[in-house]
Amino acid sequence: MIRAACLSVWPIGCHLLYAVVETNKIHTSSLQSPILFLVNVVSVLLLQMDDINLHHRFLNWRRRIREREMGEVRPAQERFMRLLKNGDILSYQGNSDEVGCYVAPQPLSKGTCYFEVTIVDTGLRGTIAVGLVPRFYRLDHQPGWLPYSVAYHAVNGKLYNGNPLGQQFGPQCVRGDRIGCGIHSENPAAGITTVFFTKNGREVGSAEVPGTTEGLFPAVGMHSLGEVARVDLQAQWLLEEDESMMMVDSHEDDWGRLFDVRASGTLLEYVGKGKSIMDVGLAQARQPLTTRCHYFEVEIVDAGEKCYIALGLARRDYPKNRHPGWSRGSVAYHADDGKLFHGSGVGDAFGPRCLKGDIMGCGIMFPRDYILDGEGDSFPGALLPTMVVVTRVAICQNPATPNPMKQT
Template identity: 80%
Template structure:
């Protein structure tokens, strides 16, 4: 194990430069994916309907979604006569004369009526209709994966609309687009699937848009309940114990916070505000440790500043099965499964009560971990700002970034010290 010493913190960036070679990835053997489509014309990323409006045209991508490649988007260029555009996931050899979602083991969000079709030609009300210029996104929540099932979510213009649990065949689920009237045209962006899991390995995302290493706040920013939260999929360990955030755009208020939090941290609470978390807040330079009241800690941070957070583990620290295998933290049996059925995030009324209960549970969790304490430290532009002792909750402490005002953007490096 590598145990960081206080005198080493100022050389973090030097170590980062020495490890840039880690960025070079094997991008595959170069063989083209076997995508399939019918009654559609494909020109680069653009698909346009070429049928007679009585027959469905369908496109199926060559690769399925996976834990590392879990999301794609479709922008509506033209709704044509009826706007009967569908975006979703299907089996590998799905029939190309049917809209995604109509046949078993497929699911899709339909733009013309806002309905969700889940293996059935009869849809159910799900979200708003979509028009020209709108972006429809589709992905999988791999943390909610069970044997033979996974949770599929849909978004409109970067904001999650809802999710549904669906069955999955062994071959996986493939991105698909369907069209059914003259003039319909879309642009498919599969590049969001091709993410580096070391740079964009997020387990939970709420009101945050991800593009490579960039996180962008897309929430309302009207009240303290409109927190945008991004939590990494893997906790910090003795081998991967530090991460950094660069402020690309401070937005309106620079309500940006970075820190560590328990795995089930409430989605509408800034890091540091609730039990089982600690965070350095850029707007006022304060540290928040399980409380909505912060303490003076360091200078404020602005555009261009790099904020860092890490853990100094004691020599006698006993990790929670660290290094036993490469299993994704979010796939372990103790991760609570998602709710069955459809969830419409835009219209839920009971989540605040659930999150309050989670907060109370977190207090008990932290109090029960007195025997496993670590020292959390924060940096600003490579220099140590301070540290805080903290109990480690079951499952560990996860890198967590919060944002709360319009226009905020940060660039995250989850593994600056990895070799």
């Protein structure tokens, strides 16, 4: 049956087969067996097709190189999944069990090295993430979860740097807050890019990220119903506004003790675990208040979850895991409940609660005829400015002296 089929092909393709025989010099002895002859012809044709495919692949390869050299590569398009994009507004459209992610069409560069995202609505959980990712990042993962990506997550203030396990980085972000992300510097030789993040225009911190050949693209992730954010890919970070902060000395020398508190210029930020009542962040000044410097102030930059911020005066050897005012030899005003604690864990109603943006002050009203025998460490029983920080506060420089007739 096979022999008959092969023989039936013979008269139809004789001219084509003759051309193949002449071109490729198939041995004429194979013509005596139609099956062997056809096998040889098919093998030759397949080899020629492979050559044609290789030739086309080579031409395509040369074309891509030429387009890249001439800058004719088609511009990348923005990518997003489980999100609704209306102008510069992104809205989550998933079922809260799935991640939605947006990736901008162009990477950050020297000309455009910063972008911002404003939280319009935190939705059910406020799981909005802002950061940088490679061009073809998986859209079912939050930025920062996969390698070569980094992101600041609003829900917990953690930084995710190519790992699904984040590290405490900055304050939480809520409705109305602006989260910014930019590039400080790039080191192509080492393959490292330094990325920084801001909250409401103030730098939170920076991290080093492995760079990619195509650059890092702005990305926004969402993970719960009702989340809405506005993306500004043309935002500019006015460094001049923060230079005053950067130019201020770290002031670490002004602090005698810092426990789970980071001093950055005039900012104090809690960096502890915050899991129990013992996880206290304590900052105590090196020098006590005197007749020449008898007052200090603290501005609440971020109230955190419950605004557990307290400031007052305490002895030099005050326990590091106790709020000022709770133990003997201390007195403090607590922002969360407005109570005054004076050497006891039970406070008395004293003043109003303090929130974000409020300025709390503390001082000593020395009698007019008061004379110090010594100052600093030689001052017996000196009380040092002491505060507990659970978020970020700013130490006011050169605060105005309060009215001597007004109790502070």
